[in-house]
Amino acid sequence: MVVVELDQPEELLVKTRWRDGPVCPSCDSEGAEARDEPTRAEWTTWRCRGCRARFRVTTGTVLHSTKLTPSDWIAVAGMEELAPPQIAAAIGVSRVTSRKIAAVMEPAHDGSRSERLRHMMSPRHRRQPAPDPWQLDPLPATLRAEDSPLGSLSDGAKAILNALRARPFGATAAKLAELAGVSYSQTLRCLARLEQRGWAKAAKTSIHYGYELRRATVWSLSWSDGCMHALSYLRDRPTRPLEQIPDRVPRRFWRNFWSGASADTLTISQHGLHIAETLIGGHDVSARAWALSNLPTPVLRECRTLRGFETGLNAELLDLEIARRAAAA
Ligand SMILES: [Zn+2]
Missing domain, CATH: 1.10.10.10 (Winged helix-like DNA-binding domain superfamily/Winged helix DNA-binding domain)
Structure with missing residues (x-):
């Protein structure tokens, strides 16, 4: 039998709901922080460190948005008989309110004090939980x-x-x-x-x-x-395609540019010729292959007219790629 300090009734509800401290009802994050300012009816407001949601120990339970204090509910949990007149007398509420309390507590009328506390902290809605999108359906016969x-x-x-x-x-x-x-x-x-x-x-x-x-x-x-x-229990779902940046030089080729030219600011639409000249004229074979297959045809044509691209391997590669694209079109 655990002796509970009566001046910390809320603590008792918190312990009943979350054995290891508050868990955010919205995102299941642990480690919420209590906000300092006093709140209505003596309930502590917690703030989730994950999704910033604010919640109380009553959020989502059958006590959701109650106007009574934690002490009132602890008193109700410890009452001999949960009939409206007794409730009204014990915590000084109206007949209407006492009937509501009796209705909320109905499933736990015959329970012990701790069973009643657990009922108070049980989920408000008895609806079916949403199906888990990550759960295999159906599970293979070997898995339970x-x-x-x-x-x-x-x-x-x-x-x-x-x-x-x-x-x-x-x-x-x-x-x-x-x-x-x-x-x-x-x-x-x-x-x-x-x-x-x-x-x-x-x-x-x-x-x-x-x-x-x-x-x-x-x-x-x-x-x-x-x-x-x-x-083996996790459904295999397609991951999102990573963002494509088709107008930029891929990072792995940046080191082919003079560092003063900052390749990170170059775009193919504006600096296509500079990119073509650097990558096709350079020594990095994979950068050259990338430029030949990804730069727009007009850029390749213009590059072909530059000094250093009139003859030799680069001229041949450019001619081949331009001809290949013309044949494919
Ligand atoms: Zn959260």
Whole structure:
């Protein structure tokens, strides 16, 4: 039997609802912060660190938007008999209000005090929960829904897990956020949670970023037994196509430009000729191949007239590509 301090009735409801502290009813994030200013009827307002939603311990429960105080409800939970006259006498409310309270508490009239508290903190709507879009339907005969390790995972974390599966060689958090359609900050939280479970791992690596190599954290699946087990329950959904920037020189070719020319500001529509001259005339074979197949035909024609492109290999390559496009058109 737990002795409860009577001056902290709200604390009792909070503990009944969330054993390990507040969980946002909107996005299931943990670690909400209490707001300082006093609120109506002595209920603490929490603010979610994830989605910024504000909520109280009563949000979404049968006590949703109650005008009574936490002490009133604790008194109701401890009453001998939950009949309207007794309720009205015990907490000093009108007959109408006492009948409403009796109706709300109806399923727990015969319950113990803690059963009544649990009823107060139970969901207001008894409707069927929305089907989980990440749940396999139907499950293979070898898997049982109640064994699913995905049950306690948020939809965001499932989307990130799915994005990781689509990138077996790893991806940065920013890329995963884009693939999964989840905000960057939520992606970081989801990755931390997946890492905690031993399903995802992070590694520092160097990637080409324009003119320089940058250190980046690349995330990938851990391929542990637990991870494989979880994936077998996760529906495979197409990830979002990454944003295409067709008017720009791909980052991996930036280092072919003089660093003074800042390739990051070049667009094919405005600086096509400069890009053609640099990439087709340069020594980087893959950059040349990219330029030949991606730059517009008028740019290639104009490039062909520049000094250095009248004869030789580059002239031949340009002529071939221009002829190939003319034949395809
Ligand atoms: Zn939230």
